[in-house]
Amino acid sequence: MxxxxxxxxxxxxxxxxxxxxxxxxxxxxxxxxxxxxxxxxxxxxxxxxxxxxxxxxxxxxFDDEDGKKAFRHTASHILAQAVKRLYPEVKLAIGPAIDNGFYYDFDKDTPFMPEDLEAIEAEMKKIVKEDLKLEQFEMAPADAIKYLKEIDEPYKVELCEEHAGKNEPISFYKQGEFTDLCAGPHLMSTGYVKAFKLTSCTGAYWRGSEKNKMLSRIYATAFPKASELEAYLNMIEEAKKRDHRKLGKELELFTIMDEGPGFPFFLPKGMTLKNTLIDYWRQIHTRDGYVEISTPIMLNRQLWETSGHWDHYKENMYTTVIDDTEFAIKPMNCPGGILVYKSKPRSYRDLPIRMGELGLVHRHEKSGALHGLMRVRCFTQDDAHIFMTPDQITDEIKGVVRLIDEVYKLFGFKYHVELSTQPEDSMGSQEDWDMATEGLRKALDSLGLPYVVNEGDGAFYGPKIDFHLEDSLGRTWQCGTIQLDFQLPMRFELEYTGADGEKHRPIMIHRVVFGSIERFIGILTEHFAGAFPIWLAPVQVELMPIADRHNEFTSKVAAELKKRGIRVEVDGRSEKIGFKIREAQLQKIPYMLVIGDKEVETENVSIRCRKRGDIGTMSVSDFCDMVEKEIREKTIITD
Missing domain, CATH: 3.10.20.30 (Beta-grasp domain)
Structure with a gap:
């Protein structure tokens, strides 16, 4: 049995x-x-x-991540089989499953065109209808290489030769007349892949190196049901409309210029949004007992060697030489925060010390990875470093978790939590790593917070808790993080005097809430489709006089709103009121006040809400009270 x-x-x-x-x-x-x-x-x-x-x-x-990967990997084999049927001369490279889909790279003399994708999709549907069984078989390395040379698949030969030295059997999968070098796993047959879509084609270097030949890559996605595919494609179309790069330009928030690729320029309205977020950050951190510091943007090589960044992170750092000494622009704020801690003697009575820093950091990103505000070369990190005793670990981590939870819920984000453990490229003793990981696990368990373990994805100096928030389209973003660090306090020889009068080493928490303020603005822009809640909106109220004779009263209303701290603009152009309203709607302004003869006579305003349309007339004072309440309570009315 x-x-x-x-x-x-x-x-x-x-x-x-x-x-x-x-x-x-x-x-x-x-x-x-x-x-x-x-x-x-x-x-x-x-x-x-x-x-x-x-x-x-x-x-x-398909609901499980590994199930999804196998499903889409099988779809990539169907794609490759269809291409070989239509273009027998094409050579196969690789075809993995990726986030939200899969791709396959092909060596084709002329690039694929959109009309080619239609023909390939039609052939894929035939293969699915044939319901071909996928069958695995193995060959000895020498036989596998010989076979792949016979069928003239040079890229597969290269991959096979790399594994030949292991002297292990080479795995293949066969479906109908098509065979591919592959370790699997796969679905039982092609008939399971009911719904798929080829989404784009582009160029891609073999093995990602510009020294190699440029191949043709076809991107695609696949789902078990047509309804799931349709929902995904609709989400992609909606995401295009919400693209923060497009909205950032239309709403005059930020721009990226050729003179500084990866270095965003914030425009006046974007700065209003950014500063409002920072004001909120300062408010909640002051409430929770944080002190704010500011550390230099550039520090010498010796500091980065002590921190470990010079050995573990140098390829991402910008460096220069000053007075014959190497310096690096900071990619992280933590070493500067440590120097602040060391600036005077510390006692156990001082701990925990919670130091916040809105530090501008620079990290070198490859040009191909840059993406609006989501992936940049300089950004403001809403950092904080907490120095504490061992018995304060759980309470401090719980406090940070509660803070992050409060912020994400304010914006209407759902989120899930991952506990990332020791990576291969780590420093410090195994005992310290085990103790740090257990400290994070204990805090999550005591809060009753569900989490998944992400093995080997911790920082090089310690394990971490990552918060992945879900936006209004169901996409996930990694923003908040809590990292527990035993290593840097040791490397920098941090100390405090304990109750016993002896010197002890503090433990350090690195944590961010927004992560990168720039990236968080990009996420918020797409989450709200540019229609920010009123407390964040760069312009909260637009005044629209119908004619020039209404300008005097309009100016009085504007002055009263500004006096009450409400951000207001006046559209005094000689345009029809319908045109002004449409313009304000496109600018996603929360409230529009129309002022004509009746409003001047009664000293009221006619109110139009971005979400609800016309909502009637109101006195200026009552309108200000209503808006002030929404701003104070940080009301979110989703559009």
């Missing part, structure tokens, strides 16, 4: 060896239909894998 322990802890007994797919059918026909791959004793395997000994088994569907 073979005992199979399922995900829920129950044990299923098998009388004889059978495939995972057969087990799935016995559990539930619906599960078998939805199944993509399986996790057997922690390893991802095909459903066709035979179970012949006791094991743990988890059957994965």
């Amino acid at each position: 073979i005992k199979v322990t399922l995900k829920d802890g129950s044990v299923k007994e098998l009388e004889s060896a059978c495939s995972v797919f057969d087990v799935a059918k016995e559990i539930s026909p619906r599960l078998a239909k939805a199944a993509c791959v399986a996790k057997i004793d922690g390893e991802i395997k095909d459903l066709r894998t035979v179970i012949d000994s006791d094991c743990t088994l988890e059957i994965l569907t």
